[in-house]
Structure formats: structure tokens, C-alpha cells
Amino acid sequence: QVQLVESGGGLVQAGASLRLSCTASGRAFSSYRMGWFRQAPGKEREFVADINWSGGSTSYADSVKGRFTISRDNAKNTVYLQMNSLKTEDTAVYYCAADHSPYGSRRESEYEYWGQGTQVTVSS
Numbered sequence: 001q002v003q004l005v006e007s008g009g010g011l012v013q014a015g016a017s018l019r020l021s022c023t024a025s026g027r028a029f030s031s032y033r034m035g036w037f038r039q040a041p042g043k044e045r046e047f048v049a050d051i052n053w054s055g056g057s058t059s060y061a062d063s064v065k066g067r068f069t070i071s072r073d074n075a076k077n078t079v080y081l082q083m084n085s086l087k088t089e090d091t092a093v094y095y096c097a098a099d100h101s102p103y104g105s106r107r108e109s110e111y112e113y114w115g116q117g118t119q120v121t122v123s124s
Helices: none
Strands: 004-007 010-013 018-024 033-039 046-051 058-060 068-073 078-083 092-099 118-123
Touching (some): 018 033, 018 092, 046 068, 046 078
Parallel strands (some): 010 118
């Protein structure tokens, strides 16, 4: 069983930056795919970014490309989401997800473990 704990959410103004962190339990973190998803009020959860086991391969939703950066520190069992130039439409609960496969994925169904979510609110 893998437990994921997110942190770093908060209330910021448009244009500001935030860095989300997600720390995983377990010894096999370095072999997991990791992803970030988000769910805005009244909307379905959507893909934000993913990263493969080594950090050498990443992908992003078009809506965040160029503004968000996903990275990982396998020594710390932690994945990060650096969010710059935040927009009001980035307001959502952000979820960290993990799976035993080493390859990245944009599909929710390909992630077995999920964190509890952290709220990000961007005001105008």
C-alpha cells in the first residue's frame, strides 16, 4: 500500500507562484509513475502533468504547458509541481497520484494510488 500526502496549496493572487509537494510512503518510489490531476468545482477531474520513474520524461496538459513544471526527488520520495503565472482558472483541488508502472501516463485509470488533495485558489 502506498500513501501519498500533498502539501503546498493555498490562496494566491493571479500571476503568483506556488509549489505543491507530494510525499509517498514505501521503498519503491523510484520505480513509480507519478502524476498530478486537478478538479475544479462542478467539473470532472483532469490531467495536469505526469513524470516517469527517472524524471527523464514528462508531459503536460495544454492548459498548463509553459507555466507548470513537474519534477521528482527519488531520494526524498517526493514529487513536485511548480506552478507559475497562476490564473483564476487554475483554481481547483490538486491530487497527486502514483502507480507501480515506471512509464508516465495521462490516464486516471492507470494510477492506483491517490492523495487526499490540496486546495489551490487563485484570486483575480
